[in-house]
Amino acid sequence: MNAFPTTTGVGRSLRVLLLGFVVWTLTGCLGVPERVEPGTPRSQIEARLGVPTAEYPLADGRRLQYSRQPGGQQVYNLDLDASGRLRQLEQVMDIHWLQRHIAPDRWTRADVLRNLGRPAIVERVVSFRGDVWSYRFLEANSPRQVHLHIDPEGVVRRVMFTDEPTPDDPPERS
Template sequence: MKTFPNLRRLTIWSLLSATLALASCSSMPERVAPGTARADIETRLGRPSAVHTLPNSGTRLQYSGQPGGQWVYNLDLGPDGRLLRTEQAMDIDWLQKNIQIGRWTRDDVSLNLGKPAQIERVARFDGAIWTYRFKQMDLPRQAHVHLDPAGVVRQLMFTDETVADTAPPSYN
């Protein structure tokens, strides 16, 4: 019987793609059911980027895509080590609603957003600017959290993320 190498490659590629798609669904933090135990979460998602102790004796497992990715998922566990809620913090509505200018500190930013994609200083602000990447309606954006020398949030700004144009030029 004659074999078709291209068909065989296509079949293998299709099976591999389907397997990867299913695997990526199982590793999506937003799909972990409330009540799931910490050990099961870490088996499914891997080690978190950061682990924080919450005031209610709970624990926050933080899964961050920063600096390259555009997400930060916070999975809050109760004192019993089971998932209470999952929240995606890299959302413009979440950022505008929750970050409190003049009240949040460096610790609040770390607890909720994790490590930034970039830390920089500019001449027009006395302090550090922590930059996080996120998407807004599928457009790459950046959130800039300005922290004064005492570590207090003084400003929150949003900019479009500059991405190199990969499309060939159009000569109309």
């Protein structure tokens, strides 16, 4: 069973993105993670940014993840050391980060979630047996998407980058 609902069509995708943006805006926009200083304790991080959208164990600490998906274009990973203080902060929705780190045939669904969080969109395409997880990001101020093709065994098999469809794009033909 799929952990995320499957949608089809650009119209539904845009509605999901718009709904996510509205929810994100109404909940206070999460604060500004990029301004948290190294060494900041977890209690201060959460007081400033709120509860993380996800949390993952690391070999030497914990990862607090603050995702702005599906409406936004950033995912912030705040890695805490064993004592619960910020060791590293990274915004991973960046073309260079994505190209350098995503490892087809080696990354699993768990790696994707730990590094990128929940996708903005989950779809299926006829040319691939599995789900396509899509994330939004900016490249040189242009809206883009990265699509991770994850097979039924949970392994990333393909990574594709596309321009993000806009409301001005012509409708799909069936």
